[in-house]
Amino acid sequence: AETFQSSTVFVNKMISYLQSNSIDIKKFAILKLREATVRQEAIDEMYQYNIVDYLFPLMNDNAQDDTIVYEVLWVLINVTTKYTTPEMVTKLISEYSYNFYVKAFSKNIPDIKENILWLLSNVTFESPTAAMSLMKSAFIQDKLIPYLKEEQAIVKCILRHSLFLLSTITGYLNYDSQINKVDAKFAQTEAEIAKMFCTFIDADPCFVNDCLYGLAKVSNSTNQKVHSVIFESGIVRRIIKNEFFQKSINDEIKK
Numbered sequence: 001a002e003t004f005q006s007s008t009v010f011v012n013k014m015i016s017y018l019q020s021n022s023i024d025i026k027k028f029a030i031l032k033l034r035e036a037t038v039r040q041e042a043i044d045e046m047y048q049y050n051i052v053d054y055l056f057p058l059m060n061d062n063a064q065d066d067t068i069v070y071e072v073l074w075v076l077i078n079v080t081t082k083y084t085t086p087e088m089v090t091k092l093i094s095e096y097s098y099n100f101y102v103k104a105f106s107k108n109i110p111d112i113k114e115n116i117l118w119l120l121s122n123v124t125f126e127s128p129t130a131a132m133s134l135m136k137s138a139f140i141q142d143k144l145i146p147y148l149k150e151e152q153a154i155v156k157c158i159l160r161h162s163l164f165l166l167s168t169i170t171g172y173l174n175y176d177s178q179i180n181k182v183d184a185k186f187a188q189t190e191a192e193i194a195k196m197f198c199t200f201i202d203a204d205p206c207f208v209n210d211c212l213y214g215l216a217k218v219s220n221s222t223n224q225k226v227h228s229v230i231f232e233s234g235i236v237r238r239i240i241k242n243e244f245f246q247k248s249i250n251d252e253i254k255k
Contacts (some may be wrong), residue, residue: 010036011045018054023065026058030071037078045104046082050077052091060100066112069104073115080122092123093130101139103149108195110155117161118142121168131172140169145192148200156204163207166193167214173221191225194218198233212239 010032017029033051036042059072080088091097101116120139124130134140148154148162170193194215201211214236218226230236 005038005039007036007045011042011049011051015049015051015054018058022063027068027071030055030068030075034071034075034078037075040082042235043079043082046075046079050087052088056091056097056100060096061067063100063103066109069107069116070109070112070115073112073119077115077122080119084123084125084127086127089123089127089130092119093127093133095137098137098139102143105139105143110158113158114155116162117158117165121161121165124165124172126172128172131169135169141185141189145189145196148196149192151205153251159200159203160206160210163168163196163210163214166196167210167217170173170214170217170225173217174216187225188221189216190221190223191229194226194229198229198235201235 014029014033014036017025020026020029033042033046033055045191055072055075059069062068076092080092101120105113105116107113120134124134144162144165148159154162197211197214197218200207215230219230
């Protein structure tokens with residue numbers, strides 16, 4: 001086992017390992033980087049060395065290797081929790097990256113699904129541009145929405161991260177600038193997202209806030225499909241009756 005006097009030396013060495021011809025050495029480096037993300041100074045160094053430039057292509061090139069995908073996603077989650085620069089967002093929110101997310105999400109591995117959703121929530125947070133890009137992406141329109149509509153038994157953590165991601169996206173859509181600028185598929189996606197909030201709001205008490213927040217934001221749209229979905233769900237009537245507030249009180253009493 002190697003020891004390093006500083007995070008700078010450590011990250012620099014791990015990056016050299018990432019460029020090795022040996023897949024085992026690359027896996028060793030990824031694992032050590034993930035373990036090191038518990039230290040702020042190590043995350044700082046990974047950011048300074050643009051670790052995303054090394055890790056994302058490596059993960060994409062080895063998309064069939066579940067261990068690499070899982071570990072790299074964890075590193076990226078931990079780094080983007082601390083740093084989300086425009087340059088990093090551009091690398092992680094693009095057609096190139098969407099193709100990978102679609103492939104990786106298709107794996108029947110809950111931890112990988114959860115990590116993708118978590119990473120995307122990090123990189124779209126406080127970024128209207130990223131939110132709009134992701135909203136129009138194949139990942140949201142052709143993978144996540146159909147998954148939420150068709151999957152019979154969704155793992156709770158995946159559903160929680162899905163609803164949080166969707167509420168984050170809708171929270172940063174600027175409808176003032178987008179009015180009359182959305183295409184038919186975008187309009188359908190908005191309506192489907194509104195329906196997801198209405199469908200899953202009762203699935204678990206911890207989903208209520210994200211669903212209500214997402215509905216409040218997406219209701220700013222001029223898309224009549226969205227308003228129809230919300231009206232037909234009966235959500236407005238239930239909000240007026242303070243049903244969700246009362247339900248939360250009852251749940252606390254039961255505890």
